[in-house]
Amino acid sequence: AQTVTQSQPEMSVQEAETVTLSCTYDTSESDYYLFWYKQPPSRQMILVIRQEAYKQQNATENRFSVNFQKAAKSFSLKISDSQLGDAAMYFCAYRSAERSWGKLQFGAGTQVVVTP
């Protein structure tokens, strides 16, 4: 079974600065998808960005970008120009493209604190 590890329980960043969240995963599969979800205090789970394993180009969504290192099984999220609204729990998630009926495997999460 795949495992997803987020080794940083909490990260603090000042407004307008950049923060990088780490995520590593364990899999024997070659085709899969990786996601970052944001969970603000409202509890709503919001998709931030996704990456397809067969694409070498790193995904980017506005101020959010990823560094996908397939060989190292690493998938970090960079938040640039941090804003107060970025404060939330961030979850890394893995989804097999080959089987397992689209089930997502989540990491334990990283709490991002944004200070003025």
Next chain:
Amino acid sequence: NAGVTQTPKFRILKIGQSMTLQCTQDMNHNYMYWYRQDPGMGLKLIYYSVGAGITDKGEVPNGYNVSRSTTEDFPLRLELAAPSQTSVYFCASSYSTGEGYGYTFGSGTRLTVV
């Protein structure tokens, strides 16, 4: 377009009581999932469904049951509630497992068993 709707948003149960968490989606998604989120932990899969009439266990199914009689609805039943079932429950749906579709999540149900 409501997306995924979960009810109730909050509930307090006494030990041994039963309840059903409702989940409805209006996007004609085939795949639906139930997850629980314990404090300081990621989401863990309870049950999932790949279509009406088809369900299967996830990682933590004990103490729960599901049914999927229609594409839209995927209720989660808790029988004989225990304190260990205190958690936040999320329902989610997905159009397909291909193309890297992410989930659409409901807003969650906070359940406390006392």
